[in-house]
Amino acid sequence: MDFGQIFNLSLGYLFSPVTLAYALAATGLAVHFGYAGLLNFGMAGFMAIGAYGYAISILSFGLPWWVGIIIGMIGASIFAVILGIPTLRLRADYLAIVTIAAAEIVRLLFTTQLFDEWTNSADGLGGYHADFRSANPFPPGTYGFGPWTYSADQLWVRVFGLLLLGIAVYLVWAIMRSPWGRVLKGIREDEDAVRSLGKNVFAYKMQALIIGGVFGALGGVVFALPSAVVPALYQTSLTFFIWTILLLGGAATVFGPVVGAVIFWFIMAFLDALLPAMASAGILPISSIQAAILRFILVGVALMLIVIFRPQGILGNKRELTFVK
């Protein structure tokens, strides 16, 4: 086995658009679940809307790339409102059921032949990069070192993604330390109590759902920026990867989602390289294709172990663990 190559591949994921995209989506989910207590199992739907909103705006309507991003964000806000109006008055578990179904509806709508003209159905979208790349402030050339060697285009995607993530993390930090965040955390604990104190609980939950949804859409945009929009990626499993990241890092923390995403993708990439290599070296008694699937099983096991043994996550407050209901 070539451990040098395995580590090189894994380290590359520490700073990749995929990691940044997942971190953004997990930050959105932290607003939903960590701070507002909203069980959103439809993050893949928000990400799909962001990615398709960006790609369709450019490909079908010829809009500039930054307008595409704004359209993706608006799309996610509308999706949040549509989801929220019927469900936010109900208990949190109903939101979970509705969001998981709504995300599937979104994915199937993007995949159906009916809108082939815009969505290219199951084949997905690509070739929308020119405009974004033309805005690249970096002159052509090679940047970085070792596993982090990038072309100018690759660097631009990463820097832009990092910028969005930075803004998202800053916003979460700023609003969660404010009285607004206090109300939101109160709603997470007991919304009737907060209602009895004169707060419009529904409005707060809706605002949280929209903010988190917009972060999810931005994650979708960053996901789509360097490569293509592939509808098969926006399945329920994507939602659960985001959940794993969130719980790994710490649900009600500002940097938890970022830390979670980095660790998650490092381990995923490491296993992706290691397990097939082990299989072909005869250490694992399975084929290398089976070995590549094995990592998803390990992710599931990891998620269970986190929830059972460290429910507050890596960055979560230790005191909180004492009072887990």
Place this chain on the structure above:
Amino acid sequence: MSSNGTPQEPTTPDAATPPASESVTPVGAVSPTDSVSPADSVSPTGTVTTPTGSVRRPKATGLATGEAVPGVAKTDPIMVIDNVTRRFGGLTAVDVEHLEIPRHAITALIGPNGAGKTTLFNLLCGFDKPNSGTWSYDGKNISGVPSFKVARMGQVRTFQLTKALSLLTVLENMKLGSTGQKGESLWASVIPAIWRKQDDEIESKAMELLTRFKLDAKADDYAASLSGGQRKLLEMARALMSDPNLVMLDEPMAGVNPALTESLLDHILDLKDLGMTVLFVEHDMHMVRHIADWVIVMAEGRVVAEGPPEQVMHDQAVIDAYLGSHQDVDLGVVTGRIAGELDTSAMELLEEIEEEHEAAIAEAEEENK
């Protein structure tokens, strides 16, 4: 605290000033000319210090304009309820024709389990919607107004099952209770300059209240770490953060030990001295007798009696529906487990029990033959 008769704030020179609605009025000093209580039943000294040191405060009287019958008009009602019904399937949980809650007084809502007290509570603060009926608060019709708007009008409630926000600190719990915070709007929340000053003011007010409720040492702990009784105190203190006019307490004494009950009672009496109106649900008759100025009795969803506590306790309908005819008799004494004087009512109860016992034996023998 007020339980030892010492006001925690320096006493205002003019003790006869009617209490303002600010939260820092001295609570130990109650004057006979208190605007709350007409002077007729108040002793010339105004306050009486009991042997235990607590201050017995005068009850408000003259609240109703006529004979104390269900639905009697009040001289100054804060809340007027008309034809409110709430049905759950075939069960009519609440069916109140007319009811007025007196202002600046402590009103107790009593009745057997399932009488509709909590349901009526929920209706009045917008947590539940009635099948029919209207009610007004402070002259404004608030039927159908959502609960958070009702709360903003100065009517706050607590819950039968205490709702402390567990993973917020005690101080955060308190600060949440304050209304009209600028930083609670999403756009303003990003810029601390807008809300920082107001937040500091709220914090000092919260600390003041926490000191009054002896929770100041716990300010930075999670509310989850509080004991059941402390959570009751926190919930009441949190409700006071909004400077309410009407405080509605749903079983404030449920599951609280006697010593803490004492201090909670004083806190409730303080509310009245601060110019607030209190409406509470309670089962402990001693407590009701001790602090309530007016008692409303519900049974099977209806108001069956209302009036001053002493009068209501002797109402036959109330005794039948709720208290039972031997409410003052110690069961231990009757059954002989505890040595004690048997008074006339206890003798009666004992006779009754023996008669029933003999009748049962006779019946059993009858069957054997």
